[in-house]
Amino acid sequence: RLQAKAEYEAELAESDTKRKAREHANNLKSNQYEDENYKSDDIEFISFSVRYEDASTLSEDSSDRNSLGRLLCEWISPSSSSGIDYYTIEHQLGDQPWLSMGDKIDKLQNQTQLDISSFILDDNNENVSSRFRLTAHLENGKTFTSKPTNQINISSISRKSIIIPNVEVLSDDSIQLTWNKDESDKVNMYDIEKKEAQQTEWKKVTKVPFLQ
Incomplete structure (x- = not known):
């Protein structure tokens, strides 16, 4: 037993x-x-957005006058940003690898500008879209990235034709706009836009046929 x-x-x-x-x-x-499925790309601790500003909204600086426009990148730093050393902006063309662009961005900044001229694509890639994301580089060597932006067609934006007209005030509630036609452009309609003082966005007010 x-x-x-x-x-x-x-x-x-x-x-x-x-x-x-x-x-x-x-x-x-x-x-x-869990480790295999952990990717810093999936961490949404940074709010990151990119918007286009055409050349007509830029300053009178000579470098701005020669620009085709710019991309304004803005973000909200995470609340626990004490361990961040610096930021960088990364760019992806189509399905190609992500590449860092520009200089290091101070961790105290929450926006930066990118000249669109640096993204002009050749004719073979004119239909290829771009995406952007923000990468936070930590002091311990690790990196975390924001979610990528939606796809942006840089070539399409760069082809946008901006004309600055001559403005003549006719009365308190009437103005006259005149401009020279660009015969090389395949245009059938103009959009008239205005921007109020202290405003950052242009708003469309009417359309004008190309023959006018």
Whole structure:
């Protein structure tokens, strides 16, 4: 009886050991799965947006006058930003690898500008869209990225023709706009836009046929 009891207890101990080993293996497998699926790209701790500003909204600086426009990148830094060393903007053309562009951005900044001239694509890639994202470089060497922007067709934006007309005030509630036609452009309609003082956005007010 004593021998049978000892054998039974030994079997129970062995069974319990195997059970614990299986649980440990499952935990390791689960943790490994989480590590494999952990990507900094998926961390949405940075709000990042990019919008286009045409050349007519820029300053009178000579470099701005020669620009085709710019992309204004803005973001909200995470609340726990004390460990951030600096930011960079990354650009992806089509399905090509992400590439860092521009200089390092101070961790205290929450916006930067990109000259659109640096993104002009050749004719073979004119239909290829771009995406942008913000990368935070931590002091410990790790990096975290924002979600990428929606696709932006840089070539389409760069082809947008901006004309600055001559403005003549006719009365308190009437003005006259005149401009020279660009015969090289395939245009059938002009959009007239205005921007109030202290405003940053242009608003369309009417359309004008090309023949006018």
